[in-house]
Amino acid sequence: MFRYLERFAMAQQNQIRTNPLEAAKHFEQDIEKFDESGKILEHPNGELETTKEGISAWREALAHLKQRRPLEKLEWSDALGRSALEHCYKSCSKGLTEHKGGDGSEPWDRINKYGKWGGSVAENLSFGDERGSEMIWSLYVDDGVPSRSHRNTMDHPMLKYVGMAICPHNSKYKQMLVIDYAEEITEN
Numbered sequence: 001m002f003r004y005l006e007r008f009a010m011a012q013q014n015q016i017r018t019n020p021l022e023a024a025k026h027f028e029q030d031i032e033k034f035d036e037s038g039k040i041l042e043h044p045n046g047e048l049e050t051t052k053e054g055i056s057a058w059r060e061a062l063a064h065l066k067q068r069r070p071l072e073k074l075e076w077s078d079a080l081g082r083s084a085l086e087h088c089y090k091s092c093s094k095g096l097t098e099h100k101g102g103d104g105s106e107p108w109d110r111i112n113k114y115g116k117w118g119g120s121v122a123e124n125l126s127f128g129d130e131r132g133s134e135m136i137w138s139l140y141v142d143d144g145v146p147s148r149s150h151r152n153t154m155d156h157p158m159l160k161y162v163g164m165a166i167c168p169h170n171s172k173y174k175q176m177l178v179i180d181y182a183e184e185i186t187e188n
Helices: 004-018 020-032 055-067 078-094 107-114 132-141 149-154
Strands: 040-042 048-050 115-128 161-168 175-187
Touching: 004 020, 004 132, 004 149, 004 161, 020 055, 020 132, 055 132, 078 107, 078 115, 078 161, 078 175, 107 115, 107 175, 115 132, 115 149, 132 149, 132 175
Parallel strands: none
Antiparallel strands: 040 048, 115 175, 161 175
């Protein structure tokens, strides 16, 4: 159930949580790859990304990591992984890009199928043609999301368990990453 792409993405997320100063180096490298306008970022594969906020969002993520204390590592949950996989495949085949499933289900409904959760649950979604680990970095920057809700979820100290799935997406985005989180979870 814990596939290679998800394993790599989870390692990146845990690096952000447990070693923010080391993770900050990723954003320092990205900042160097912006063009003079501060809006266009060149990725390692040579692809150019026109950002919404520009370099300021990356600088903000960098500053946030440099001042944030380390958090506990997230633990993998098969129940959350199955929930994420269900949403990923059902959304991908229809080209859906939201938390509500095509059947009207919400994240907590899907999680309930596979486990009993307590405390809080949350879900992050990312779309694009990057690898899963790059999607993690993008979620942390949260370019174009003024509330930085994805970053806040990733940094939430009460969330202890995670499951994720990466699937091909039937849209211009090419790939979807679903990450489900829980404060407590017991497998069904």
